[in-house]
Amino acid sequence: MSERQTIGGRYVLERKLAGGGMGTIWVALDPKLQRRVAVKLMASHAAPAPLSRQQFEWEAQAIARLQNPHVIQVHDCDLSGDTPYIVMELLEGEDLEALLNRRGRLSLAMVERLLTQSTRALTAAHAAGVIHRDLKPANLFLARTASGELVKVLDFGLALLMSGGAAKPHPEEGMAGTPRYMSPEQLRGIEPRLDHRCDLWALAVVAYRALTGQHPFPLESLRQMRLGNAPPPAPAPSSLVPELGAEMDAFFARALDPDPARRFQSAHELASAFTSRVEAGRPSRPAKILVVDDEPDVVVLMEQSFRKQIRRSVYEFLFAADGEEALEQLRQHPDTQVVLCDINMPRMDGLTFLSRIGEVTSLTRVVIVSAYGDMNNIRTAMNRGAYDFITKPIDFPDLEATLVKTLKHVRELRSTVRSTEENGLLRMFVPGGVLERLPPLLQGSDALAGERVEGTVVFIDVDAFTPVFHQEAPAESLRRLNANFEAIVPELLSRGGTVDKFVGDAVMTVFRGPGHVDRAMEACLSIRRQLGTLADRGGEHAPYAHGVCIGLDSGDLVSGSVGAKASGRLDFTVLGDVVNTAARLAALASRGQVLVSARARERSREPFEYTPLGEQLVPGVGTPMELFALVRREGDSRVAPDEPTPFVASEPPEEPGTPGLAALPSR
Structure with a gap:
């Protein structure tokens, strides 16, 4: 294939990076976005074979399931033409195989970093039902990025996609993988029983080779495993590199156990065990200069x-x-x-x-x-x-x-970075309001006893999601719902909101401090705009096609802990009419509509455009409320992709469910 050829009517090939039996990888220019990408082209002798095309498609699907900084990302693909191709991000750096060939072996600190980042990719892959099956140094890339060196997992061409707890048949026939890094069960070709632990075995082999410069098992041992026989244990790493010590020997004895049940059971467990043994093996370390x-x-x-x-x-x-x-x-x-x-x-x-x-x-x-x-x-x-x-x-x-x-x-x-990473995990499960009050709590204070505050509450409900929940597999419905939340939550947090809780298919957020009303409205408009763009890009089957219904109210709140302290179950939240009103407005809103109470509009100090809806009867509120539909910030010409029809109610709608604190009516 000649250089400067255009693929897919868009990507201009510039130079070949690598080649193999199934195809080649090129550096290409995407003139439309003015960026360079990596294009994987199927070899001409393989293109006519349906099996090869299916395997190519399989790789694109496997990567598309993942959105993780440690997994190479796919931008585009076309498998229907004469030359099927996959367009991926272009990485700068080198793969681990090249590094090991140059250095022989690596320091313990570097292997710890490699292992930690690789297991983050595996954690994401396994959670999405993707088993890589071909982890090896050549498929671990050390990418140079603006934030430092980053490990990227490559080549999902042999990945298994799990569905309902079982692996879907892979187009690749027979035993698949690289024997030096294949687990005993993978070598025996028992694919129906294969699970994510084969990736953990492969990563342990990579770590063993990186630390010692040698493979843990000779070829004869691989043949014995292929026949179903237990191989002799791998040589203790400390027998090859004495400074590794007994702690590393214990780690690899478990990580390379032929019985999957006796190995580490998750990527996170494997990485944590490695790090703890590294720390145990170096009780005092000099400052490195x-x-x-x-x-x-x-x-x-x-x-x-x-x-x-x-x-x-x-x-x-x-x-x-x-x-x-x-x-x-x-x-x-x-x-x-x-x-x-x-x-x-x-x-x-x-x-x-x-x-x-x-x-x-x-x-x-x-x-x-x-x-x-x-x-x-x-x-x-x-x-x-x-x-x-x-x-x-x-x-x-x-x-x-x-x-x-x-x-x-x-x-x-x-120390700050470590604390931030640890708190990042804590923040996934604990409301921000609790974390802000942890220091006095640890000193025995009743900081969660309660206080009166002023704030704005926003309820964002993924529209018409509940019927979908009953039609799809649980994993798929949760994936679609979480895709919306992944787009919604950063917009809330970036404007100072605190995500109080997720309630079914809705998220409740509290804004406090200077300008809380305006920041909440800005977040709502940004969320509506972003989800509309994502829906247009992804089409009717995109997770974002549901749209959102938003309710916003502002006023006095009671902030504190609720629950049963004696039973060890407490939640930190905000209470009051503002919470209930915001939830009911979200239930009344049309798709893409942001319903705002009159008192919230009056508290706003920034210029926004509204559509007056007049006085409306809101379920649970004794007297009619004056409502407004938030349209845009004044001077902003952008309109939501699916501009909603203003809500008008001629009679009170039936109040579904049981109204109350953070209880969203069903749709």
């Missing part, structure tokens, strides 16, 4: 000047002669805390290194140490992220004081 300088005597100078601290394991020094070598050292040692970097060096100077370090790590701080102490260099270094600047000749007491200060900053930064 990378010195980047091309002067030949710098190694001796640093080791002599800090010999006492090195002997007491306070510091561990690494060395690089220029910026390129320094980036490689940071990839190998991601736990490096501080970099001492010269400016004038060959190949890559210190200022260029400062602009590139973000590709590898965002949690390491750079101190420039240079004889070039003019203000231009200092300003450039600081603008590119240097933490501090020291001039040569080095005053070593001053250097150590700078190291102590910088290391303290890095430890606090990394």
